[in-house]
Amino acid sequence: MKKLKMKKLISLLLTLTMILALTACGAKETGKSQDESDLNYVKSKGKLIIGYTNYAPMNYTDENGVFTGFDTELAILTCEKLGVEPEFVEINWDTKEVELNAKSIDCIWNGLTIDDDRKAKMEITQPYVKNAQVVLVKEGTEYNGTESLIGKTVVAEQSSAGEKTIMADENLKKANYVPKTLQTDCLMELKSGTADAAVLDLTLAKTMTGEGTSYEDIVIVDYLAEENYGVAFRKGSDICAEVNKIFDDFLADGTMAALAEKYGLELAE
Template sequence: MRKLRMKKLMSLLLALTMVLAFAACGTEETNKSPDEGSDLSYVKGNGKLIIGYTNYEPMNYTDENGVFTGFDTELATLTCEKLGLKPEFVEINWKTKEVELNAKSIDCIWNGLTIDDERKAAMEITKPYIKNAQVVLIKEGTTYNGTESLIGKTVVAEQGSAGENTINADDNLKQASFVPKTLQTDCLMELKSGTADAAVLDLTLAKSMTGEGTNYEDIIIVDYLAEEDYGVAFRKGSDICAEVNKIFDEFVSDGTIAALAEKYGLEQAE
């Protein structure tokens, strides 16, 4: 009889122990540190910030000496120093940039990204740091009298870019034969070879890659269609964005962004 009572008591104690263990697990789950859902804590845990970019001079590119550099490259590196993180640059397909960001293949898109309402709804974007515009480029000697000159002509722009959005927003350019390209530099190659009549590209790239002393000396800017600003994009709700904004404020105050903008022939955002 005593043995039976002992067995019952042991069973009761075991059951009670399991209940308490489950309760503790539930409490632990409920009382998780807020930092565990923090994007900043996530990247700090990895010790690095994975930066998505495309080959886009003067923002991120490899110079004639084989050195990876550019305005965004330098600014991102300086920002990572402030964050205590190692920058890791990963070349991406611009068309799938948001997919890669949300899949955590990259932690941000830092590559002359135009700020617009659609992107702000889908991603966390910093305050503007550089001014830009969408411009029309043609081969020297080609007649151009506004975008109406391009009705029925072949026009190229980077797929998924502000250039493509500008074409879709222009009544005349919508009547052109639009051919999307993977990179803005591909658009310049199409112009040079004569397989495209015009391109709509970022002013920042167009200024640095065309004209005297470049591989595209015969490509000229003939029109300005849309003024815009660049920002850095993080995952929606990411707390890294606010930290980067604070660092940008410091870099504006101490002249860091202004000096880099001058170095790369860019205009700082207001």
């Protein structure tokens, strides 16, 4: 009887030992996965998943149905240097950080304004393009500074730099602010007369308004904030440093300047 109990005890101890060993092994494997660099993760897939929205002149489909833009071309050239294929995925700008952290995308490459809040949450490249937040109205609209818009309907893209600019301006805070999904939606609201003004990126405003565009009667009347664009990766991602090196090469060999000239943009200093 004692021998039988002893055998059961030994068997139980052996089973527990094996369970602990397997658990430890699993923990090590998990740790290895967690410690893997973001660059190795992307290279193992063979592609960089790029989150974007339809935003001319950065990422858009032209009149011939070709997907193009400054950021689109720059991303393709950068991926060649990284040795991976670019895969462009259209995202909801309002949930961009959620998608990035969930690894639905590997970066946000779409005229992303660099600010302290975003730098705290994501790994962002050096600035590469200048931008500003501008006020647009229908031609002929009387405008004497943001005070003119108190009580008026003002639109901007939700969670954008334009929205932040509105919230930071004492006069625009007193406007009837209506967030829209896309900056192009804001232009449509202005054109239809359902909005009195819009606060948008200068880069988009220059491309989408004026002679020869669908918004010839929309004009820029004010500059509110200057800013710079960067590409955002997951916090701590080592891809960011590699992309910065590639950007330096593109600045040195004139690639970046040629793209800026092609799309009517000004490079960051």
